[in-house]
Amino acid sequence: MKKYLLIVSLVLLAMAPARAQKGLQIDSLFSKAVPITGYEESLVKGSALRDYNLSYFRSFRFPADKALIDRIASWIKQDALTATSKDMQEEDGELTYALLQFDGDKSKKRYVGHQIRHIDGKDYVTVVYMEGKASVKDLHSFFKKR
Amino acid sequence: MKDYKEYIERYFEGMLSEDEELELKLFLTSEEGQGPEYDEARAVMGFFSTGCSVYEPASVRKPDHVRRIVAVAASLVLLVTLGVNIYNSNNVCVKMSGGDRITDKEVVMNDVDNILADLMNEGTDVESQLNDLFGR
Numbered sequence: 001m002k003k004y005l006l007i008v009s010l011v012l013l014a015m016a017p018a019r020a021q022k023g024l025q026i027d028s029l030f031s032k033a034v035p036i037t038g039y040e041e042s043l044v045k046g047s048a049l050r051d052y053n054l055s056y057f058r059s060f061r062f063p064a065d066k067a068l069i070d071r072i073a074s075w076i077k078q079d080a081l082t083a084t085s086k087d088m089q090e091e092d093g094e095l096t097y098a099l100l101q102f103d104g105d106k107s108k109k110r111y112v113g114h115q116i117r118h119i120d121g122k123d124y125v126t127v128v129y130m131e132g133k134a135s136v137k138d139l140h141s142f143f144k145k146r
Numbered sequence: 147m148k149d150y151k152e153y154i155e156r157y158f159e160g161m162l163s164e165d166e167e168l169e170l171k172l173f174l175t176s177e178e179g180q181g182p183e184y185d186e187a188r189a190v191m192g193f194f195s196t197g198c199s200v201y202e203p204a205s206v207r208k209p210d211h212v213r214r215i216v217a218v219a220a221s222l223v224l225l226v227t228l229g230v231n232i233y234n235s236n237n238v239c240v241k242m243s244g245g246d247r248i249t250d251k252e253v254v255m256n257d258v259d260n261i262l263a264d265l266m267n268e269g270t271d272v273e274s275q276l277n278d279l280f281g282r
Contacts, residue, residue, distance in 0.1 A: 038244075042257050046237035052262070059261050087269050099269045113265045126261060136269075143259075143266035 024102075025075035026112055029060060029127055034071070036062050052142060054132030055108070061126045069094070069116065072125055076100070076114045083112075085136070101136060109135065150179070154187045 028034055039062035049057055064072070073095040080086050083100035090096060095114070102110040113128035134142075153170045156162045162170065173179045174188050241248040241257055248254060 039242075040244075040257075041242040042240070042254055042261070044239050044254060044258055048237070048239045048251060048255055049258075057258055057262075059258070061261070089268075097268050099265065115265055115268060117264075126264070128261060128265060139262065140266050140269065143263040 024112065024129075025078045026072075026127060026129065028075060029072065030058060030129060034068075036060070036064075036068070038063055049132065052132065053134035053138055054130050056131040057128070058130070059126060059128045061124060063122045064125045065123075069123060069125060072114070072127065076112065076127075079112055087136075099136065107133065109133065111136075111139075148173075150174075151183070154184070157187065157191075 029036070039060055041061075042057070042059045044057040045055065049055060076088075076095060076098050080088060080098065080100055083102055085101040087099045088095065088097065094116075096116045098112070098114040100112040102112070108131055111128070111130045113126070113130070115126045117124045117126065150170060150173050153162060153166060153173075157167065157170060170187075171191060174184055174191060179188070239249065239251045239254045241254045
């Protein structure tokens with residue numbers, strides 16, 4: 001009986017969904033703790049990302065007002081404090097771009113990306129979380145000038 | 147009508163033939179056999195019939211090799227189901243847009259491609275800056 005319980009527990013554990021970006025401030029956005037309307041979300045895991053040398057990709061893109069932009073920027077800035085490398089850009093004191101790297105583990109690097117785009121009079125925020133073996137250099141060379 | 151009380155007495159003495167026992171059982175399940183005077187017999191005979199089905203002789207039970215095949219088949223079904231579930235949970239490609247769920251891999255990956263290209267083109271590529279600087 002104990003053996004069966006152990007097997008069932010292991011099976012359930014293996015099937016339990018884990019939040020990849022857990023432990024980061026930006027998890028509040030991905031776990032939808034903050035109500036956001038009109039968003040587009042992409043989630044890709046596994047073989048589809050093989051070409052990019054990534055294993056996990058999740059993005060949110062949504063129109064945002066000043067208050068929401070500031071709130072997300074504050075999460076990104078807090079996450080940047082624990083990042084092992086970061087590339088951040090500001091315009092008029094407002095964070096407009098960030099690419100943060102965490103862990104520095106060779107087998108799995110973790111990245112948080114943040115970008116603000118001004119389209120048709122609206123500000124759109126894109127937040128990305130990704131994991132994989134690809135380095136920043138790999139990603140730059142893969143996507144540069146495409 | 148037969149005297150089933152006498153049948154019951156002989157049943158408890160173990161003197162009833164198999165045919166008579168079957169007849170008694172049929173009587174006890176009939177409408178006439180529902181009287182309170184037959185309660186005890188019904189209870190005892192019911193207990194024995196239940197006990198027989200639980201502790202049936204080994205010869206009536208399914209042979210061991212059949213049970214083993216059924217167990218192996220059930221395990222295989224479980225493993226395949228588990229494998230498919232794990233594969234599906236590890237291989238996701240989906241986009242949510244305006245309440246629509248898009249699972250077309252080409253559409254989703256095109257979106258991922260655009261987002262990453264946007265992100266990487268805005269960032270500071272230190273290596274290419276050094277290359278530009280030193281003309282490499």
